[in-house]
Amino acid sequence: IFVVVTGMMIFVVWKFRRRGPADDEVEPAQIYGSTHIEMAWTVVPIIITFVLILVTSRTIGEIQNRVMPENALKIRVVGHQWWWEVHYKDYNIITANEIHVPRSDRTGPGERPTEIILESADVIHSFWVPQLAGKTDLIPNKRNRTWIEPFVTGTFFGNCAEYCGTQHANMLLRVIVQEPEDFERWAKQMQAPVQIPTEPLAAQGRKDFYANSCVTCHRIDGTTAEGVFGPDLTKLMTRQTIGAGVAPLNPETLRQWVRNPQSLKTGCLMPDMKLSENEVDAITAYLLTLK
Amino acid sequence: MTRIGNTNKMTAAPAQNLEWKLPSHRKVAVITLILTETALFSIFLVAYLFYMGKSLNQPYPSEILHFPVLATIALLSSSVTIVFSEMALHRGNKPMFYLWWAITIALGSYFLWFTAVEWHHLIFKENFTLATNVFGTTFYSLVGLHASHVIIGLILLSLVFVLGLLGKVGPEHAEHIEMISWYWHFVDAIWIVVATVVYIISIRY
Amino acid sequence: MNSESVDENYELPPPQKIGEERGSLTRIIQELVFTVDHKKLGMMYIGSGLLFFVVAGIMAVFIRIQLAVPRNHFVEPEVYNRLFTMHGTVMVFLVGMPMIFGFANYLVPLMIGARDMAFPRLNAFGFWVFFFSGLLLFFSYFGAPGLYAAGSAPDVGWFAYSPLTAKAFSRGHSTDYWTLSILLGGIGSIATSLNIIVTIFCMRCKGMILGRMPLFVWIFLVVAFLVIIALPPLSACQIMLILDRYFGAKFFDTQAGGSAVLWQHFFWIFGHPEVYILMVPGFGIASEVIPVFSRKPIFGYPVMVAATVMIGFISLGVWAHHMFSIGMTSIGNTFFAISTLLVAIPTGIKIFNWIGTMYGGKLRFELPMLFCLAFLFQFLIAGLTGVMLAIAPFDWQLTDSYFVVAHFHYVLIGGLLYTLFAGIYYWYPKALGKMPNFKLGLWHFILFTIGFQMTFVPQHFSGFLGMPRRIYTYDAGRGWELWNMISSIGVIFQIAGVLFFVVNLIYSYVKGKKAGDDPWDAWTLEWATTSPPPHYNFETLPEIRSRRPLWDLKHPDDPDWKYE
Ligand code: HEA
Numbered sequence A: 001i002f003v004v005v006t007g008m009m010i011f012v013v014w015k016f017r018r019r020g021p022a023d024d025e026v027e028p029a030q031i032y033g034s035t036h037i038e039m040a041w042t043v044v045p046i047i048i049t050f051v052l053i054l055v056t057s058r059t060i061g062e063i064q065n066r067v068m069p070e071n072a073l074k075i076r077v078v079g080h081q082w083w084w085e086v087h088y089k090d091y092n093i094i095t096a097n098e099i100h101v102p103r104s105d106r107t108g109p110g111e112r113p114t115e116i117i118l119e120s121a122d123v124i125h126s127f128w129v130p131q132l133a134g135k136t137d138l139i140p141n142k143r144n145r146t147w148i149e150p151f152v153t154g155t156f157f158g159n160c161a162e163y164c165g166t167q168h169a170n171m172l173l174r175v176i177v178q179e180p181e182d183f184e185r186w187a188k189q190m191q192a193p194v195q196i197p198t199e200p201l202a203a204q205g206r207k208d209f210y211a212n213s214c215v216t217c218h219r220i221d222g223t224t225a226e227g228v229f230g231p232d233l234t235k236l237m238t239r240q241t242i243g244a245g246v247a248p249l250n251p252e253t254l255r256q257w258v259r260n261p262q263s264l265k266t267g268c269l270m271p272d273m274k275l276s277e278n279e280v281d282a283i284t285a286y287l288l289t290l291k
Numbered sequence B: 001m002t003r004i005g006n007t008n009k010m011t012a013a014p015a016q017n018l019e020w021k022l023p024s025h026r027k028v029a030v031i032t033l034i035l036t037e038t039a040l041f042s043i044f045l046v047a048y049l050f051y052m053g054k055s056l057n058q059p060y061p062s063e064i065l066h067f068p069v070l071a072t073i074a075l076l077s078s079s080v081t082i083v084f085s086e087m088a089l090h091r092g093n094k095p096m097f098y099l100w101w102a103i104t105i106a107l108g109s110y111f112l113w114f115t116a117v118e119w120h121h122l123i124f125k126e127n128f129t130l131a132t133n134v135f136g137t138t139f140y141s142l143v144g145l146h147a148s149h150v151i152i153g154l155i156l157l158s159l160v161f162v163l164g165l166l167g168k169v170g171p172e173h174a175e176h177i178e179m180i181s182w183y184w185h186f187v188d189a190i191w192i193v194v195a196t197v198v199y200i201i202s203i204r205y
Numbered sequence C: 001m002n003s004e005s006v007d008e009n010y011e012l013p014p015p016q017k018i019g020e021e022r023g024s025l026t027r028i029i030q031e032l033v034f035t036v037d038h039k040k041l042g043m044m045y046i047g048s049g050l051l052f053f054v055v056a057g058i059m060a061v062f063i064r065i066q067l068a069v070p071r072n073h074f075v076e077p078e079v080y081n082r083l084f085t086m087h088g089t090v091m092v093f094l095v096g097m098p099m100i101f102g103f104a105n106y107l108v109p110l111m112i113g114a115r116d117m118a119f120p121r122l123n124a125f126g127f128w129v130f131f132f133s134g135l136l137l138f139f140s141y142f143g144a145p146g147l148y149a150a151g152s153a154p155d156v157g158w159f160a161y162s163p164l165t166a167k168a169f170s171r172g173h174s175t176d177y178w179t180l181s182i183l184l185g186g187i188g189s190i191a192t193s194l195n196i197i198v199t200i201f202c203m204r205c206k207g208m209i210l211g212r213m214p215l216f217v218w219i220f221l222v223v224a225f226l227v228i229i230a231l232p233p234l235s236a237c238q239i240m241l242i243l244d245r246y247f248g249a250k251f252f253d254t255q256a257g258g259s260a261v262l263w264q265h266f267f268w269i270f271g272h273p274e275v276y277i278l279m280v281p282g283f284g285i286a287s288e289v290i291p292v293f294s295r296k297p298i299f300g301y302p303v304m305v306a307a308t309v310m311i312g313f314i315s316l317g318v319w320a321h322h323m324f325s326i327g328m329t330s331i332g333n334t335f336f337a338i339s340t341l342l343v344a345i346p347t348g349i350k351i352f353n354w355i356g357t358m359y360g361g362k363l364r365f366e367l368p369m370l371f372c373l374a375f376l377f378q379f380l381i382a383g384l385t386g387v388m389l390a391i392a393p394f395d396w397q398l399t400d401s402y403f404v405v406a407h408f409h410y411v412l413i414g415g416l417l418y419t420l421f422a423g424i425y426y427w428y429p430k431a432l433g434k435m436p437n438f439k440l441g442l443w444h445f446i447l448f449t450i451g452f453q454m455t456f457v458p459q460h461f462s463g464f465l466g467m468p469r470r471i472y473t474y475d476a477g478r479g480w481e482l483w484n485m486i487s488s489i490g491v492i493f494q495i496a497g498v499l500f501f502v503v504n505l506i507y508s509y510v511k512g513k514k515a516g517d518d519p520w521d522a523w524t525l526e527w528a529t530t531s532p533p534p535h536y537n538f539e540t541l542p543e544i545r546s547r548r549p550l551w552d553l554k555h556p557d558d559p560d561w562k563y564e
């Protein structure tokens, strides 16, 4: 369409440009319109539009009304300002910001798409992993649903795609597609109970963690830390990034985060806890054992 | 010079003595105003309908709303009396005009008074306010929007009445008066819709 | 308010010398503040629109600087969020709206041969309400510090989705300034549109039946009706928001069973017609400029009118195409995809009719025409990206990405802004009596076009590559760096272009050639009076017998009315 219409335009403009001042005296033929031509250029767009409509309706139906097979992996994602809470109900796993899913086959026993239920705890967010699926919003007080079915393994980047406040830009998401066996192995690791650290610094850190108010916001499975305002830290060190993707997760960034999260992610909802340097070291050491 | 086109028929020059009549400013303005007000009301109506039955806590419409029979009769009949009033004006019967006009004002005021009493009851006896639940929010905003229009209407009506008594209303104002009555009819018509939605449909929830 | 304006309709006030209006600065200010003259108000609308344009443009420059390279630290995230919110809000409500109302104010009465708007004082009221709403919005920069000093200017995006605007998520008063300003601006727009409608229906000069009005006037009739119907939803949802924020109402309170989606519906019921309210006047300008500079009457006048009305109607029923990703039922999605696609038909008709008008004409490449040609080209691209977005499955992928940003800048700049430039150059001689300088204008055209394409073509690609909008920064390595860099460089050309424009406006006023009454050899009534027109607009009016009264005057041997 673009080519045709542009071609027409260039043609007309070129052909009928003014040919010097001598031309000016005569006015060109005065044409008011033509029913036939009008009809023609009304009907053609109507036909194009009609075709577009058919294709669109079919695709919408195919995508939205797809019936999930029995064995589909079901996960629930809850959006928070500015991170993602991820639940694997069937596996009893809670994690954040990084979603592991098994690779699926197009047909046959290996076919295993992932169904994702989307909710929000505060404002509207939107789930978008460009290479895997279009957007679906996470809306408070409303439950949405989408699905993905990756056929190749790898790490896919996603973002929150609905403006949700200060750190909307750093509400990143990763989908890690693994071979089914690897996925099961990962699930096993996530389910294993956390070890209580024996190394003195980490043990001290564990005390400090509970002595400070970290527990009011964070949850660590099997302990008294049951906060739900911040991400689950049970298996923190299995993740690749910290702060929903602001930085790669490693001892340095973790330490910086514990010392003052605002220095890594300005405006994020975890306050600067004003810990002493010793406490910071200890808590970091403790958090490093969470895997 | 060539001319091409489907309209290429030789028409006679348009009549020179063509009568040039344009619609009245005020009528067009008031119709437009009513149109835009209708759009405003529809949004609040939609909000009310949308939240019907969605309140999470009491009270619900069925528990506290009662159809305001007298007030509705008063408001609707005021639409009739204003027509009588206008008819009187057309006949040049000034006293009758003022009488019917005053009755219209009285009926409108009764309606407003009733709303005030209803709200007073709801707020102080039932503890039901704008912030109680989504029902309260939509109820007060919708009925309140209507009531505010009744107030505007009453102010206009009284203005005419007072100015009239001061002898400032002459025959040249007939159209002003007609416009005010249009507006008043509009306020009434809206009430029919609002009352149906609020006191009849939503009372089932 | 209205009785005088009716009576004085056809009676000439004493002629007044234009020179007398010049005076000391206080006199001028007094004039501006108290004037009810539609021409002065029109120019004031356009002037303040341009002022706000430069301000919002400078905000855009900051945005582009921040995004030029990944992980840039030019501005803080909060500041960035305020920048794009203010940029969007100002551009739509304080640039687009006043500019189109300015044109309507100045030209509608002239084109239909009236002495002023129907309600001159209401007109002045509309302007001042708009102006005050602008000041209120900008005052938020000083007046709204709140908790964490998180106040300052609004930072909720130009469509301010709930519940981000609720007290819990938007502390301080910045959102209050935003909503009050929009509410106020809405009232001004409704008042002005009411005025336009009444003017068009009730103040046409003798012989100007509806079917002979210039397309420009027809278009403003449709636009004014759209405003009348579409703005109340906006006002309504601002009222709801205010009730929520101040009185604890629960409209958008999701904790109390309120819905977060309701705001979106109400906003876009306004929002989509709004984009046509902005664009259709641009069509109006093009429909005046293209015929005059092709030396031919507009092709298919009745069809153009019908298409405009169709666009108006359809646009009221397509709003949820901004909401394809909220999880509507497949039926809902299909419905809104279809209704949106239908709009392509009347719009296409218009494009073809403009091309048809040029076909067989003698094109004169004056400034207005150049901008209109670029408009045709750019609007075509914009429309086609719009159609792509209307296809819901496509939109799931592209919504809220830079592809959408590219789409709407193509319509708003490539469409609206270009026609506004065309309009300003076209009517500049009428309003100020001087010809705009061609050379400066050409530079403006070239630089701005290069800059515009450079800025917004790459955004289509970064959108395809998955770059979401409204992010203050991004990581390297996802293929977006190059496109963002080009995009930011393009802005330099745009700045240069705009500077040429501003210089041209001033230079031509001081040094420009005198323009006669009718420098473009045009055909509509505004060119029948002096430039600038006197206070009372017309000394005498020709009897209108066709759509091109001045053609009839200039070609008495071959008048139009024989053929219509
Ligand atoms: C001037 C304003 C303007 C105009 C005129 C348009 C015109 C159109 N717009 Fe656009 N739009 C915006 C301003 C505008 N838009 C803005 C500001 C936003 C973003 C808001 C925000 O989120 O911040 C937006 C967003 C937007 C979206 C939502 C994207 C999203 O957020 O997910 C969609 C989706 O359907 C859309 C579609 C369209 C369509 C189909 C048209 C049509 O009118 C285009 C019709 C024109 C043509 C099609 C070209 C000519 C036709 C032919 C040559 C005929 C042949 C063609 C065919 C048969 C296809 N627009």
Ligand code: HEA
Pocket: C053, C054, C056, C057, C058, C060, C061, C063, C064, C084, C085, C087, C088, C089, C091, C092, C095, C096, C157, C158, C159, C405, C409, C412, C413, C416, C417, C455, C469, C470, C471, C472, C491, C494, C495, C498, C499
């Ligand atoms: C009419 C509408 C309009 C116009 C004209 C523009 C013009 C521009 N816009 Fe804007 N834009 C919007 C409407 C508009 N925009 C809207 C509605 C949004 C959405 C907001 C939201 O998401 O909420 C948006 C968002 C938006 C974004 C996305 C932000 C984000 O999502 O994170 C970007 C990014 O590149 C951008 C850039 C630009 C640029 C570079 C221009 C340029 O064309 C600007 C050109 C103008 C200038 C460059 C001014 C230059 C003049 C001078 C510099 C003079 C010198 C000064 C003195 C001598 C004092 N705009």
Ligand code: CUA
Pocket: A079, A080, A081, A082, A124, A125, A126, A160, A161, A162, A163, A164, A165, A168, A169, A171
């Ligand atoms: Cu969450 Cu944007």
Ligand SMILES: [Cu+2]
Pocket: C271, C272, C275, C319, C321, C322
């Ligand atoms: Cu739209």
